[in-house]
Amino acid sequence: MTPQSTFMIVVPIVQGQREALESLLASMNLSPGRVDPYNSLIPFARFDTLHCAKLVIIEATNAEEIRAYGWEPHEWPVSLGLIGEIDGSRDHFMATLCVMAKPGLEKILGHCEGFDSHKGSLLEFLMAHQQDSAAEYVNWIGRTVTQVHEELALQRSLSEALPSIIKTVGRENVRTIRQHLMTHVEHELHQGRLTLTPEAATAWPVKFKRLVDLVGLPLLLLVLSPLLLLITPFVLLRFRQLEKQDPKISGRPDPSHSQSLSRIEDFDVTNQFNVFGDVKPGLFRLWLAKFILRLVDYFSRHVYHRGFLARIRTIHFARWTFLNNERSLYFSSVYDGSLESYMDDFVNKVAFGLNLTFGLGVGYPRTRWLIKGGAENEQTFKSTLRRHQFPSEVWYRAHPGLTAFDMARNARIRQGVEKYPRNDDAIRDWLSEI
Incomplete structure (x- = not known):
């Protein structure tokens, strides 16, 4: 930290x-x-x-x-x-x-x-x-400046990808939606358009x-x-x-x-x-x-x-x-x-x-x-x-337009990417944050 x-x-x-x-x-x-x-x-x-x-x-x-x-x-x-x-x-x-x-x-x-x-x-x-x-x-x-900027970029990227994924797979199977979003994140990370820097020890x-x-x-x-x-x-x-x-x-x-x-x-x-x-x-x-x-x-x-x-x-x-x-x-x-x-x-x-x-x-x-x-x-x-x-x-x-609530939400979205939600209700909550 x-x-x-x-x-x-x-x-x-x-x-x-x-x-x-x-x-x-x-x-x-x-x-x-x-x-x-x-x-x-x-x-x-x-x-x-x-x-x-x-x-x-x-x-x-x-x-x-x-x-x-x-x-x-x-x-x-x-x-x-x-x-x-x-x-x-x-x-x-x-x-x-x-x-x-x-x-x-x-x-x-x-x-x-x-x-x-x-x-x-x-x-x-x-x-x-x-x-x-x-x-x-x-x-x-x-919570660092770098973390705030990276998590904002993650939220925006997921928000842009979500509508087309729902259009393709529907709204019912939230696990499938999350899997598509995770594939999207992995691709964006590989392309260098997203970065998720680990927390410093x-x-x-x-x-x-x-x-x-x-x-x-x-x-x-x-x-x-x-x-x-x-x-x-x-x-x-x-x-x-x-x-x-x-x-x-x-x-x-x-x-x-x-x-x-x-x-x-x-x-x-x-x-x-x-x-x-x-x-x-x-x-x-x-x-x-x-x-x-x-x-x-x-x-x-x-x-x-x-x-x-x-x-x-x-x-x-x-x-x-x-x-x-x-x-x-x-x-x-x-x-x-x-x-x-x-x-x-x-x-x-x-x-x-x-x-x-x-x-x-x-x-x-x-x-x-x-x-x-x-x-x-x-x-x-x-x-x-x-x-x-x-x-x-x-x-x-350094981060105009972002409230404390926005930063906390973006941090939870990242947490949902890095740690699998415990059940379908938790996945729905995670998707609603996006």
Whole structure:
């Protein structure tokens, strides 16, 4: 199995260079919201392990909200973010990126602080500005870009062949239909029009690391359980006290802001999402946020790694990253459908999950025990998210037009090719997928 990795490079933009940088990034698009996958600066489509990538300008547009807590706004320089999800090693991908896109990256980073005076290599500069995630989610760990493309080609080939086979042999004998389809697949594989690359073997060090990670956190919590049982009531009481003191911060997003977001949405069945804001003041809530996200990261790797996050099946990738010396939090996701349906899905199915992961952010609707309230106040929640949302200047996806459901279906079709279905009903189910 080839696991997925992520990267997030964040570099402050030189004062006075933002407009020029925005113009340069816009040249990577065919039109607003539609990237040129072979653009001359970063030809994303030439990287066969790259699932998604985006370039964003991260600005603290809601920094003033923290004044409601009696704190002065944190300083945050307007920054460029280069963000992506890949198959395999981050180090290997970044080294390849610095070779294949060196001139374009240098042109882009020339608008950022410290690049012109940097004495080391391009790779060293990028890795010096790498920001690790506090939590990550991958829809299906181990599903590679190559696998997605090959299984899509298989589904399309079988779909095209099926009608003529049914016309020849009829609909009744499903075993005969499958045998004809298998003959078709063997012929296409022999001709080189189809490829079904076997899953890469998982190296034993990776297996061992995963096992240690699987048992490590539960063992740590077990060892600490006497202490946790002792302090939990005090933690809960202190947290509830802080909740009651939270100021009410509300307000609808500026119409022009909403319009700038809407104009780059819904060009594909899949959309992307960026949110940036401050963590509520105080070490207590910062530590609580880090603990919660540590649990989210653990469950995403070991429980929710086969097509769903809690009850949500439409998310491809998601990440939470602390920035600005852990005073701010950035959230990114890639999801199927519209933003409205995305938010409705969460509000209706797992509002408590939204409260746990976002409820410690400045401006979030008031919660009760971090479980109730919050996202249950649907319109206030949606307005808060929209206020803190910002667009991607450039967004690339290696498999446009494919939803998470499509990828899962195509994987099942391949499974039906490589492993004989157990009975006629299973064959009928397999044919219906095609």
